[in-house]
Amino acid sequence: MNISDMLTKETIQLKLQAKNKVDVIDELSLLLEKNGNLTDLANYQEDIWDRENMISTEVGSGIAIPHAKSSAVSKPGIAFGRSLEGFIYDNERCNLFFMIAAGEKASNEHLQTLSRLSTFLMDEVFRAKLILASTAEEVLEAINEKEQEEIEDKYVSSAPDNEKTFLVGVTACTAGIAHTYMSAQALRDAAAKKGIEMKVQTDGSSGTENMLTAQEIERAAGVIIAADRGLDLSRFNGKKLVKTSTKKGINEPDKLIEEVLNKTSVYASGDTSATSSDDSNSDKSSPFDIYKHLMNGVSFMLPFVVAGGILIAISFMFGVNSSNPDSNQYNEFAAFLNSVGGTAAFGLMVPIFAGYVAFSIADRPGLAPGAIGGMIAYTGGSGFLGGLIAGFLAGYTVLLLKKILVKFPKSLHGLNPVLLFPVLGTLATTLVIHYVINTPVSNMNNLLTNWLSDMSGSNAILVGALLGGILVSDMGGPLNKIAYAFGIQMITSGVYGPMAALMCGGMIPPIGIGLATTIFRNKFTAQERETGKVAYILGACFITEGVIPFAAADPLRVIPANIIGAAVGGGLSMALGIELTAPHGGLFVIPIAINHPIIYIGCILAGSMVMALIVGLTKKTIIENKQTGGINNVSNI
Numbered sequence: 001m002n003i004s005d006m007l008t009k010e011t012i013q014l015k016l017q018a019k020n021k022v023d024v025i026d027e028l029s030l031l032l033e034k035n036g037n038l039t040d041l042a043n044y045q046e047d048i049w050d051r052e053n054m055i056s057t058e059v060g061s062g063i064a065i066p067h068a069k070s071s072a073v074s075k076p077g078i079a080f081g082r083s084l085e086g087f088i089y090d091n092e093r094c095n096l097f098f099m100i101a102a103g104e105k106a107s108n109e110h111l112q113t114l115s116r117l118s119t120f121l122m123d124e125v126f127r128a129k130l131i132l133a134s135t136a137e138e139v140l141e142a143i144n145e146k147e148q149e150e151i152e153d154k155y156v157s158s159a160p161d162n163e164k165t166f167l168v169g170v171t172a173c174t175a176g177i178a179h180t181y182m183s184a185q186a187l188r189d190a191a192a193k194k195g196i197e198m199k200v201q202t203d204g205s206s207g208t209e210n211m212l213t214a215q216e217i218e219r220a221a222g223v224i225i226a227a228d229r230g231l232d233l234s235r236f237n238g239k240k241l242v243k244t245s246t247k248k249g250i251n252e253p254d255k256l257i258e259e260v261l262n263k264t265s266v267y268a269s270g271d272t273s274a275t276s277s278d279d280s281n282s283d284k285s286s287p288f289d290i291y292k293h294l295m296n297g298v299s300f301m302l303p304f305v306v307a308g309g310i311l312i313a314i315s316f317m318f319g320v321n322s323s324n325p326d327s328n329q330y331n332e333f334a335a336f337l338n339s340v341g342g343t344a345a346f347g348l349m350v351p352i353f354a355g356y357v358a359f360s361i362a363d364r365p366g367l368a369p370g371a372i373g374g375m376i377a378y379t380g381g382s383g384f385l386g387g388l389i390a391g392f393l394a395g396y397t398v399l400l401l402k403k404i405l406v407k408f409p410k411s412l413h414g415l416n417p418v419l420l421f422p423v424l425g426t427l428a429t430t431l432v433i434h435y436v437i438n439t440p441v442s443n444m445n446n447l448l449t450n451w452l453s454d455m456s457g458s459n460a461i462l463v464g465a466l467l468g469g470i471l472v473s474d475m476g477g478p479l480n481k482i483a484y485a486f487g488i489q490m491i492t493s494g495v496y497g498p499m500a501a502l503m504c505g506g507m508i509p510p511i512g513i514g515l516a517t518t519i520f521r522n523k524f525t526a527q528e529r530e531t532g533k534v535a536y537i538l539g540a541c542f543i544t545e546g547v548i549p550f551a552a553a554d555p556l557r558v559i560p561a562n563i564i565g566a567a568v569g570g571g572l573s574m575a576l577g578i579e580l581t582a583p584h585g586g587l588f589v590i591p592i593a594i595n596h597p598i599i600y601i602g603c604i605l606a607g608s609m610v611m612a613l614i615v616g617l618t619k620k621t622i623i624e625n626k627q628t629g630g631i632n633n634v635s636n637i
Contacts, residue, residue, distance in 0.1 A: 003117050003143050007078040010035045012136040016083040022553045025066055028079040028099035037077035037101050042530040044072035049549045055228050056090040059182055060251040063121055064089045067100035077101045096130055119185035120146050164197045168212050169224040172203035173246045180204040183226040183249030190253035222260035241267035297357035297391055301349055305488055308345025309582035311337045313593035346492055350378040350387035361395025365417055369394035369425030376433045381442030384489040389437050394429040445493060461571040467498055468505025468570020469563040472544055488583055496579035503542055503580055504573045504603050505566035510539030510546030512565045512611030520616035542586035561614035569607025
């Protein structure tokens with residue numbers, strides 16, 4: 001399939017009106033909608049913004065490639081926009097914008113075609129032709145010429161030259177459409193200019209392509225990993241290895257090649273020294289890594305929390321004491337559900353969390369010490385906080401063991417992963433957790449639990465308002481996760497009020513912005529009003545991120561309104577003694593997991609209305625542009 005099959009004259013705009021990121025995404029997605037590529041514009045834009053919030057699609061050289069796989073795509077398509085004066089997309093000034101729309105179940109052929117476009121943009125001559133093109137036909141002609149020049153496997157011959165330096169690499173981004181292939185192409189091009197042979201495996205949306213063989217890895221003088229998500233690197237043990245992001249792979253391939261060739265150390269599983277020197281010195285370094293390890297644990301823990309919480313909530317439908325054999329409400333099936341949720345699922349929650357925090361830090365050798373340390377924390381009363389400490393302690397203990405045991409004779413190295421790492425790592429972690437952590441953290445948990453259980457009046461309002469406001473302040477960021485983790489900790493301690501305040505606060509921003517688009521229609525564009533309808537559904541499902549497109553477009557109004565509205569709802573929920581036994585589910589768990597469902601819905605609506613009024617009353621009116629059929633936004637500031 002040719003790129004010109006998906007990019008047409010109708011989806012090319014050589015004189016973009018957009019002056020910022022939000023506008024260009026709106027303008028290009030409207031081209032795709034008018035061309036019949038989309039069935040639901042608002043849903044597609046939601047998916048685009050979800051992708052943007054993972055990592056910027058600004059790729060350097062004045063190019064941005066917003067893209068998404070979406071159920072709202074009826075047929076794959078590409079929209080191209082050009083702004084000769086350019087504007088700052090995220091951090092850099094961009095002139096060329098390609099929006100890629102792929103279906104949720106796009107075929108490999110479509111995904112490969114879209115990925116080829118990403119590699120074409122690495123060619124300076126091709127980019128120059130796009131800048132100089134005066135008509136849509138000239139853009140399509142430049143693409144057709146490039147497709148004719150394309151030669152498969154340009155830099156790796158079927159008969160390898162054993163006298164040449166040989167490198168291998170792996171690239172992988174979160175979506176697997178653009179950055180994956182652009183970084184692979186940039187690395188191959190840079191290697192070819194240096195007279196180096198290089199093979200790059202791409203782990204994209206259409207699966208793994210150009211798979212590296214064991215023989216190629218053995219032959220390679222070094223390995224470059226340009227990835228924005230976790231990969232299993234154990235097959236590269238003993239090789240010179242540099243890890244970095246796909247963006248660095250695109251923008252600094254020469255530097256990465258020099259760095260891997262000049263390395264003096266080799267990689268061992270879990271080795272953090274393999275990170276590119278620029279990455280390790282960046283301001284993302286330590287805090288970002290800690291957050292990444294924490295989120296790895298949370299992502300594996302959540303299914304246990306959700307499953308356990310909802311099963312417990314279902315058991316309560318038979319009566320609050322239905323699982324107690326001494327109660328006249330006792331029901332054998334309810335007791336079974338309560339046991340599965342409370343004993344099995346919640347019992348595994350902390351060990352799983354701690355194990356996968358340690359796994360993120362130290363790879364597989366950290367898993368057993370982390371999980372066992374988490375179990376000791378759970379049974380010893382320190383709960384989620386103890387598990388958090390156990391995960392980090394186990395992970396960094398195993399990293400330390402790797403540095404110490406590498407000095408032992410090579411004949412003993414085979415014992416490390418099966419004997420020394422798990423035994424010594426577990427022993428060190430559990431000794432600290434049992435003798436140092438459990439008692440003080442358990443006492444703190446008990447004090448906190450008793451304080452929250454007896455809370456009423458202004459104290460309850462304050463705590464509920466803080467939890468609701470903090471949860472939505474960064475819409476999925478670190479503060480959100482800290483507040484949510486606190487709610488989970490309280491559920492495991494039998495205190496259900498904080499989680500009710502958190503879910504109430506998290507549901508308010510999307511519902512509030514939806515109400516604002518309905519009540520104050522003349523202050524939002526037609527497209528924003530459509531997105532507002534989707535926000536209602538996302539809010540009902542406790543998906544706070546439904547407000548992100550509005551917060552990105554108008555942060556000075558929407559973010560403070562988020563926090564105030566969520567604080568109002570969370571404070572009311574705590575003050576009225578509302579409890580939630582399930583940690584997620586939104587509207588779907590309110591009938592079974594909330595003790596006062598009608599009052600709780602009232603709290604959500606109250607907070608949502610406060611937010612809607614703040615946004616609506618402070619936002620200026622939209623002026624219609626009758627000539628173009630578009631809109632002009634009055635300044636938001």
